Amino acid sequence: MSTTVRAAAKINLHLGVGAPREDGFHPLDTVYQAISLYDDVTVSTASSTPSSTASSTPNSTVSSTVAEDSLSVSGSSYVDVAGVPTDATNIALRALDEARCGGAHLVEIAKQIPVAGGMAGGSADAAAALLAHDRLHDLRQPDDVLLAQAARLGSDVPFSLVGGTARGRGRGEVVEPIVDHGTWWWVVVPAAVGLSTPEVYRHFDRLHPDAPAQPAEPTELLAALARGEPVRLARALHNDLQEAAVDLRPELGDLIDRGEAGGALRGMVSGSGPTCVFLCDSQEGSAEVLAALSASYDVVLSAVGPVAGAHVVDMHQVGTGLR
Incomplete structure (x- = not known):
């Protein structure tokens, strides 16, 4: 069995940054918007073969086995995936550990979001992996549980779950949808x-x-x-x-x-x-x-x-x- 989830790039329409707090994080007041550049993340049980639904043509693929999980990454022609980790440091694999439901998984990431470009491609992958794992195992966890898991993974991950246009506060992880009447x-x-x-x-x-x-x-x-x-x-x-x-x-x-x-x-x-x-x-x-x-x-x-x-x-x- 496998489930493929699509997650969008984000941009910050407003990014206000305060002085660093005692914990080293900067307080943020930001307005996120999800735009139509996407990563597709397929999560499969280890006994099945994943199949990406990305419409882009991969330029390269790298893979690695981490404990019982394995990960592969491919990208559109303009995306250099060489620097994307495929070991346990990859945030998509960390997302599986955050909400583990037993057994090994295969994770396949097809990227259209630029790598290390300030558009939260890694956070999108983590959000997609969280949701794919939840649906693959039919867990049906409440939204607040998924959002809490996302916040533990990184500041931009909750927004990648929510999408649309939203305001983020705290480290950016406290997300509230806002009124947006524009295209x-x-x-x-x-x-x-x-x-x-x-x-x-x-x-x-x-x-x-x-x-x-x-x-x-x-x-x-x-x-x-x-x-x-x-x-x-x-x-x-x-x-x-x-x-x-x-x-x-x-x-x-x-x-x-x-x-x-x-x-x-x-x-x-x-x-x-x-x-x-x-x-x-x-x-x-x-x-x-x-x-x-x-x-x-x-x-x-x-x-x-x-x-x-x-x-x-x-x-x-x-x-x-x-x-």
């Missing part, structure tokens, strides 16, 4: 080389030794989402980590300037980077920005948001996503 068109430009999230946070601390204990609230951005106004949303987009990311990788600033010159309403670094995303005024506008950036960058993608959180796309038992 938002994005152009996404991944970087060939990743950027370390811990290093970006450390550089933020160096640049902002006097950061407030609690970040500012995204009041104007929430109003723009509720009204579905692209220009208003563009003006309200905010990322406290962008300065640190651009300071570490100045070419990201050049990319943002090129995208805005090519017609984007606004460009910004996604999360801790290095992927950059561009808000456009329409589907036609996103096609124009995509064409403009494709003249200078090898990989330029289009996406729309918000989209659903982790949800079943193929299984031998009845079930879908969170209830």
Whole structure:
């Protein structure tokens, strides 16, 4: 038996970062949005053979056996999976340990979400693995149980379960859906080389030794989402980590300037980077920005948001996503 769950990339429309707490984590006030770049995660019992439903063409696959579990990873042509761990450190395997229901499993990940790009691809894989394991074994755990398991795995994992547009507080793991009356068109430009999230946070601390204990609230951005106004949303987009990311990788600033010159309403670094995303005024506008950036960058993608959180796309038992 096997179950395949699809989970979306996330971007941060607002990422407010406070001074580090005593436990070392930074308090966040963030607005997440799930967009239409997906990873598919297939979880199978070890006696069956997994079969990925991803529509992309894999460029490579790596696999490893960890205890009784095994994991393989493949990716679209623009996704370099060489750096994705296939041992017990992979967050998808940690998700199985979080909600173990006996026996060995095979896990197959087919990636469209850029690796180490600030779009929570690993968190999406963990959320998908949690839900796939639950449905594979017909556990039917309540949503709050799955969300608690997700929060123990990482700050972005609960949102990857919920999807849509949501506000995250605490470390980002306390997730609350918010009103979003828009359909938002994005152009996404991944970087060939990743950027370390811990290093970006450390550089933020160096640049902002006097950061407030609690970040500012995204009041104007929430109003723009509720009204579905692209220009208003563009003006309200905010990322406290962008300065640190651009300071570490100045070419990201050049990319943002090129995208805005090519017609984007606004460009910004996604999360801790290095992927950059561009808000456009329409589907036609996103096609124009995509064409403009494709003249200078090898990989330029289009996406729309918000989209659903982790949800079943193929299984031998009845079930879908969170209830």
